[in-house]
Amino acid sequence: MATVDLIDVRKRFGATEVIKGVNLTVADGEFIVIVGPSGCGKSTLLRMVAGLETVSDGEVRIGDRRVNDLEPMDRDISMVFQNYALYPHMSVRQNIGYGLKIAKMPKDQIAAKVAEAAALLQLTDYLDRRPRDLSGGQRQRVAMGRAIVREPSVFLFDEPLSNLDAKLRVQMRLEIKELQAKLGITALYVTHDQVEAMTMADRMVVMHAGVAEQIGTPLEVYESPATVFVAQFIGSPSMNILEATRTAGGAQLGDMMLPGPGGSGSVQLGIRPEHLSRDEAGPLQMHVNLAEPLGANTLLHGWLAGTQLPFTASVPGVWRMTGGTEELQLSVDPEHLHFFDKTTGRRL
């Protein structure tokens, strides 16, 4: 159990800087999800905390120790890998107990700890099997078992669920979250899946091109995204971003006037598809050329009158397209308008 502090952490591979100064303070027992698209540096960041990558600049602290120069085993962490990284020639029991065996723990204590971890993860019946005889979910649990049996201060997860099918992923997501809460161990969890990030995180870090664009609770990030990138990355379908001019009474979008908080200048306006509602008197006119019925709601794709930019709306219920293009009037609650700076992309 420990805090984790990243202080202006940087990583360079040759001349390329892939992590451009990340600051993060993780409280004891907190579940932090690092989310971002591929290549944003999220795995590199995690591996630097693990000690599998060297830190080019800055400081990584676990508890009150600076761990930059410590081997992974001395950092009091354990890690769950994307492909589980189970030792194929060892039984589940040996896999889970391997770290303890290396630490020269007496055999009877190892057996007791392995049994305890196995019971917690419902692996007791599988202890003598080899990893290849297990299903994906069970392998994932073995990897978890290997992580918890060492009673680390920090758990590190590197996209642990991405090799599982959708249903199992939902189940394991809950199990990991519950387990972490029960053990009260600080966790850093890397994923590219925003649903995992939203559901599991106490706080999430949205990474983009080596920079932590926003750090906050899932709802904070959803409700007031700090940048255009975060706004589009979190939320599905992603937020519509449009060029607009702010006026005293709201925003001018082509020849449409959207009522909202006043301001001035050219901005990027963000509207989430799910915040649009059908309204005969609504200010927005949308041309719909494709409808994707999802059952509970329908995604409408098309563009806004007067603009050529793609636009998506999510409306409740089923919508059936009758012709090639249809027109629709929409309105949006002023508090759901997001304004971003036109050049920096930062929230205004």
Place this chain on the structure above:
Amino acid sequence: MAERTGMVEKRGWGLWATHAMMILGVLVVFFPIWLAFVASTVTQSEITQPPMPLMPGDQFLNNYREALFEGVNVPVLTMLVNSTITALGIAIGKIAISLLSAFAFVYFRFPGRGMFFWLIFLTLMLPVEVRIVPTYEVVAGFGMLNSYSGLIFPLIASATATFLFRQFFLTIPDELAEAARVDGASPMRFFWDIVLPMSRTNIAALFVILFIYGWNQYLWPLLVTTDPEMNTIVMGIRQMFPSGDDLADWPVIMAASILAMVPPIVVVLSMQRLFIRGLVDSEK
């Protein structure tokens, strides 16, 4: 229905034909060995008198006893022991050295890594025969003539095995090494606990090949052993041939030849079980 009869007919006929061909092939290949076996069970005079017998005689025990414990220059048993030690030394030594060097090449970054790898690879292009004179000079200088070290050490480095193990290690996922690091395993611990057990099928296959390679060495043992007590079986058989007008003791020579085949066959058969099992429960 007609189609089905056709298929059965074709299959039945094809099955018989292919088996007949295979049996014929086996007979052709096996015939000289059978002759050698027959020759090792009859008396000297029966061999020299045409026609040569095709069925085993009654001298099996006598000839084999004579070969094993008396031989021509030196008892065959001594040569078998020499060959076994040499072949085991070469196979085990080659595997140990190549495993370690492949491990170094794959998991460590050190200056000159690429150059060293290609230097080793380069030696593949130099067969033993090309460097045999300088090698002899070195071995003689170390006083290793007529010794097991002289028989084993010059043949112990293997570029092929290093290359094979390197390729295999490259297929082991990096995460496994990282997981071991997080678990606290030192590099050599990782080698012993993870890499070695995972390579055991490759090791078994290579052991078979290298044992036979060591067993069949002819030129090198011929050069470095002048003392008959240090002869290996493969070169020893040739030494049993008389020079000049002496009479060759064919039954004993043939018994020695048959005996020379036994250890490699035992190794192949016993290891075959191991690597087939390895293939059946394939890893990963």
